Amino acid sequence: MSDTADLTFLQTLRRVLHQERQIESGTVIYNLPVPFGFRSS
Amino acid sequence: MQFALTEDQTAVRDMARGFADEKIAPHALKWDEDKHLPLDVIREAAALGIGGIYIKDDVGGSGMSRFDAALIFEALATGCPAVSSFISIHNMAAWMIDGFGSLQQRRKWLPQLCTMEKVASYCLTEPGAGSDAAALRTRAVRDGDHYVVNGQKQFISGGGVSDIYVTMVRTGAEGAGGISALVIDGKTPGVSFGANERKMGWNAQPTRAVIFENARVPVAHRLGDEGIGFKIAMAGLDGGRLNIAACSLGGAQAALDKSLAYMKVRKAFGKRLDEFQALQFKVADMATELEAARTFLWRAAASLDAKSPDASMLCAMAKRFATDVGFEVANDALQLHGGYGYLSEYGIEKIVRDLRVHQILEGTNEIMRVIISRKLIEGAR
Ligand SMILES: Cc1cc2nc3c(=O)[nH]c(=O)nc-3n(C[C@H](O)[C@H](O)[C@H](O)COP(=O)(O)OP(=O)(O)OC[C@H]3O[C@@H](n4cnc5c(N)ncnc54)[C@H](O)[C@@H]3O)c2cc1C
Numbered sequence: 001m002s003d004t005a006d007l008t009f010l011q012t013l014r015r016v017l018h019q020e021r022q023i024e025s026g027t028v029i030y031n032l033p034v035p036f037g038f039r040s041s
Numbered sequence: 042m043q044f045a046l047t048e049d050q051t052a053v054r055d056m057a058r059g060f061a062d063e064k065i066a067p068h069a070l071k072w073d074e075d076k077h078l079p080l081d082v083i084r085e086a087a088a089l090g091i092g093g094i095y096i097k098d099d100v101g102g103s104g105m106s107r108f109d110a111a112l113i114f115e116a117l118a119t120g121c122p123a124v125s126s127f128i129s130i131h132n133m134a135a136w137m138i139d140g141f142g143s144l145q146q147r148r149k150w151l152p153q154l155c156t157m158e159k160v161a162s163y164c165l166t167e168p169g170a171g172s173d174a175a176a177l178r179t180r181a182v183r184d185g186d187h188y189v190v191n192g193q194k195q196f197i198s199g200g201g202v203s204d205i206y207v208t209m210v211r212t213g214a215e216g217a218g219g220i221s222a223l224v225i226d227g228k229t230p231g232v233s234f235g236a237n238e239r240k241m242g243w244n245a246q247p248t249r250a251v252i253f254e255n256a257r258v259p260v261a262h263r264l265g266d267e268g269i270g271f272k273i274a275m276a277g278l279d280g281g282r283l284n285i286a287a288c289s290l291g292g293a294q295a296a297l298d299k300s301l302a303y304m305k306v307r308k309a310f311g312k313r314l315d316e317f318q319a320l321q322f323k324v325a326d327m328a329t330e331l332e333a334a335r336t337f338l339w340r341a342a343a344s345l346d347a348k349s350p351d352a353s354m355l356c357a358m359a360k361r362f363a364t365d366v367g368f369e370v371a372n373d374a375l376q377l378h379g380g381y382g383y384l385s386e387y388g389i390e391k392i393v394r395d396l397r398v399h400q401i402l403e404g405t406n407e408i409m410r411v412i413i414s415r416k417l418i419e420g421a422r
Contacts, residue, residue: 008088008089008090008103009056009089009090010053010089010090010091010094010103010105010109011090011098011103011104013049013052013053014049014098014103014104014105
């Protein structure tokens, strides 16, 4: 489950939030594409 | 203590609500009338991660919490409680594999269950064992590396449509300690299904008996050790009860929202319905009850997430309370619509019919009181 293109909305949300927390704490500085909402592609 | 939803919880709820508004609500009445299970739409929901909400993500689950699940099932049920609860039972059965299966078993079944390419049912109830589920008689007798299963399960949601049946069977002596949990493929020779039951509500999903006649099931399909099946079944139901309670809230919230819209336009005695104080007080009480039930459900969900020792009791309390409140609110909404509420096209009577069964299944509300009082009395000893 590592290919972000295959992630579901909920998986992406969890990973992005986790990453944001890491960004806030200064450990990581990159971004995942976020296919938010089922309407967006 | 945190009473507001976080940003991510709000995003989860809004996503599910958006899906319910767009993909479920417009068709719910027709599905009910046609007794149609919309598997295509359900699979679209699964593509968002709703097929395995609290399944771990190494096998394709969303790895979210029970709390998140409560938000999702309430939101989906605003579109159709029957569809939302179908997905909830699938999640419950899949979680039993995730929670009690070996790594090999998890890898075998869960990826396809999370996408809902395959659908799972939960088989505990029998014709002679409903509330007293530990009296079940479906027997699995060991024959080499297989069990030979004989017996009948009753009232199985998704029966005949599901691919996988997480089935509680007797492998040992009488009582709860003689029960094991088997994952049974619906295509196994010797597995057959009864007729789709004609029911008051939940028409958008089938309910059938599942019959086992010398069905040979690999021993490798047993979850955990022999004798812990009842524990697995009850653990599944803790979360299942939260989900069913959430479905009641969603249905009732939709009925209240419809009532508020109707009261704005319907007139009697030269006034709009929402100008009568008796009716204003009625909607105030409906909203208050719903909010109380929702807050309590969230507390119970948080306790299950935290694996707190009183989680089972809180889940039983929340199920009893929210399903009773949900039904009462929906029934009051029907009354507020007058005769029109009794007509199917207004969508209210369907909600009343759907929510009625939530007071009966996943343990009747009397059995919830048995669970609660047992815990209270044990604590007082
Ligand atoms: C639409 C539908 C879908 C269902 N889906 C599933 C499913 O997917 N899987 C599954 O395994 N089951 C399912 N069920 C079964 C459901 O869980 C049972 O119907 C329920 O547990 C009650 O069992 P029973 O119908 O045998 O009632 P009984 O156990 O015969 O109860 C009859 C009445 O006696 C009361 N009662 C019983 N014992 C006590 C007691 N000790 N104290 C006080 N009151 C008591 C009950 O509350 C009830 O009011 C479903 C049922 C329905 C209607």
